[in-house]
Amino acid sequence: MKKTQIEKKLKRKTNSELVETVIKSKKNENWLKISHLVSGSVRKKISLNLRDINEQSKDGDKVVVPGKVLSDGKVEKKISISALSFSERAREKLKESKIPTSTLLEEIKKNPKAEKIKLLDKRIKRY
Secondary structure, eight states: OOHHHHHHHHTTOOOHHHHHHHHHHHTSGGGHHHHHHHTSOGGGOEEEEHHHHHHHOOTTOEEEEEEEEEOSSOOOSOOEEEEEEEOHHHHHHHHHTTOOEEEHHHHHHHOTTOTTEEEOOOOOOOO
16 A cells, blocks of 8 residues: 555544554564554454454464454464554453553554564454
């Protein structure tokens, strides 16, 4: 996706933290996919449960979720998680498990080159 398309989507956003996250992530090619996912419509927002994150990650991963982290399940691996937002209960569970968490904006500032991150943008389908 082109940067101008992301800018057009950004004009409709009212959440100031979301806008700042998109602006920061747009500056670096490595964060551009996350910028595209975060600036999308509300209906297409990504929300992952802790169970899904646990299944898709390995020990030592820096997991990036361009959406909301929900509290179903638990994480049993030594990872760090960055997301646009966390549910209250998910943040409590992660704190109990001593798993470091941060917002996407904080992660972009800490790691501008997007080194060693694992982007989780799909839910595991269960039937």
